Amino acid sequence: MKKTKTRNKRAHNPQATGLMSPNGTRFAEAAVCLAEIGKGFHARGWVLGTSGNFSAVISREPLRLAITSTGLDEQFLEMDEAANVVRGDGRPSAEALLHLAIVRGVDAGAVLHTHSVWSTILSGSHAAQGGIALEGYEMLKGLEGVRTHKHREWLPILENSQDMIELGEHVSKTLRESPGIHGFLLREHGLYTWGTGLQEAKRHVEILEFLMEVLVRSGAAQSA
Amino acid sequence: MKKTKTRNKRAHNPQATGLMSPNGTRFAEAAVCLAEIGKGFHARGWVLGTSGNFSAVISREPLRLAITSTGLDEQFLEMDEAANVVRGDGRPSAEALLHLAIVRGVDAGAVLHTHSVWSTILSGSHAAQGGIALEGYEMLKGLEGVRTHKHREWLPILENSQDMIELGEHVSKTLRESPGIHGFLLREHGLYTWGTGLQEAKRHVEILEFLMEVLVRSGAAQSA
């Protein structure tokens, strides 16, 4: 009787039926963390209307990412280095190519895209300058590798586009030409930032969103 | 003894006594979703003071809507195409006729009315222009059928009124004359938006509220 029970259990348990390869486990863990992060961002109004997308590298060789399913902020699938789905249903977020460009360009382990009121306003008001300079703020020290508030962080603004191949190349070019940046904005679209892991990437979101809020509330958008 | 218990249970269980017709089930499910959506909107300050009202179509032939009970944001009743109550106690929200006008005018499956600080300000500051143009924002792509941030969304502003028959006709006229819109404002009153289902309507609320917040924080209300 006990044995039968166990067998039944196995039949409904992906782990027991061998589905849980190391990648499978990493995917499942990443999906839980990504969903948790997305829920917190949604509560803060940073990814309203399914406007955010999030990814985490779960394998380097071959490259595999857990990434937001298109139009579903809290559902994830696994994709390969060509944005083909290898686990889960649906299509990856339209911005999948940008995530791949970032993972390759800066060797990131996680990429987070938020779409806040602050980044929407500033990326519009400062588009002509090509970016926003953040300087003198203690909060900058939370960015990986930054040691003093005297640091000057450049947050490039890229023209928005619906051509993801073109935009992905633009992202790659920006990452090559501006080494050391921690994020960039797409015009009237939002923020991309990253980290070696999800916690670092999440910290970068909080810091950059905070500093953009400071700028808007200081009147920077009006005087740009 | 066991049987008696079961019978007693049935007596208090609408499902067991046959009350749960297909419409009854759909009504119950819609009421749960509407309450959940309302609770989230209330937390964001979008429907303070029982100022919101929400509906979902649960049958087309004959037309039946689950709709907010007047003055009670989290209680719902079922009404027919003439706003008569066919299930539940109380009266439907005073704006029931607007919900019916929208359901008929654009074949919506759900209608949501929020009453935020942002829509109150903008519908006052832009009343003379008759509406607000939203253009260039990536967030627009979350509106059903929109494919590019270059889309120009027109958000008409209707004069507010306590005469719901007159206002309902005004809404019908607006929907006929501005095909393709995803919502409209009542002056110093708030936003109406809709969708084929509740999730789409909720997404439209988040997107339009977000874009109105962007406009107010960008100084649009002052420069109108």
Added chain:
Amino acid sequence: MKKTKTRNKRAHNPQATGLMSPNGTRFAEAAVCLAEIGKGFHARGWVLGTSGNFSAVISREPLRLAITSTGLDEQFLEMDEAANVVRGDGRPSAEALLHLAIVRGVDAGAVLHTHSVWSTILSGSHAAQGGIALEGYEMLKGLEGVRTHKHREWLPILENSQDMIELGEHVSKTLRESPGIHGFLLREHGLYTWGTGLQEAKRHVEILEFLMEVLVRSGAAQSA
């Protein structure tokens, strides 16, 4: 054995030992509701730093109020018509005399005092005018007895004072001279509003706080 257990239970149960008179029950119910309302207001930032105080009438003859204990937003005691404590420990909130003046002046069943950023700003910027006029907003219809957005609501501003006897008389005078008002402000201090019961009073807080937020965000404080 079972009997002993029951007896022990009773010994620790105020209800079983006769402490729960009708007033005791009403006090306990009011305290739960007041705490719930206070918690929600605190989350919205309307009563930071134990700056709010709340009361509910639990008996008219003789007059008894459940009211916030001084310095403890979520603890309550029962006081009589002279602000003497008749149940619970501690002292009633310093503003107890204002609650009593309101309960007597407008026959209110509940009085809520919030202390938001919005009321602090507006009561300072508009002090010279003696009050704030709210007109044209649909949200006004949520105030008891108001039927149209064309209603003009006058929100008087009283000079702040630490002399509660003097301030209580000022409140009584204001209520006599401005019949029909739904609340008033103390200068750079906050909002007092009320209702026949707690739900109505809570709705009035949400509506008046909302409208003050609209005014500040519209630039009213700068142009006063």
Added chain:
Amino acid sequence: MKKTKTRNKRAHNPQATGLMSPNGTRFAEAAVCLAEIGKGFHARGWVLGTSGNFSAVISREPLRLAITSTGLDEQFLEMDEAANVVRGDGRPSAEALLHLAIVRGVDAGAVLHTHSVWSTILSGSHAAQGGIALEGYEMLKGLEGVRTHKHREWLPILENSQDMIELGEHVSKTLRESPGIHGFLLREHGLYTWGTGLQEAKRHVEILEFLMEVLVRSGAAQSA
């Protein structure tokens, strides 16, 4: 068998192995309270990006503080009067010397550092004046020892620095020269405040953050 189980349990239970000295208990209790306070502040956006740090005195002779572990807002360790770790893993927050300077300078029992948008803006806009005057606000009465809204609170602004020894001396000097203050700002960095215990310190955070928000929303940062 049962005995073995108990012994195993003990081996992993600090309480059973005698680790729970009076200090150990006080540390554990302080850590729970500090974590709870930090979580609430994070929800309000006052300590984004692990930018906050919190401490509570758990013993005076010898001096022992529970304090935030560097980079981990919700993890705590115990340190002595020279900022050496005496319990827990990791290093204390880089600002440990400031906490010690405050505990010694004003005999505080708890020190809280928040890093809000409001304090970041105001400490920048008012740096040239050397501080911010808060006067006329009822909310001031929530500061320990303040009896009237007519009180004038001076909130000094110190130049930010990464040299914690220098900054600690600057803090000590400020506390000597401005007796009676309840907090100070570090330029474009944030607020430090304190109390005889954690609840008082938390109340001071809420009050000072509230008043800074009032100033920014009143336009004080633009007119400084």
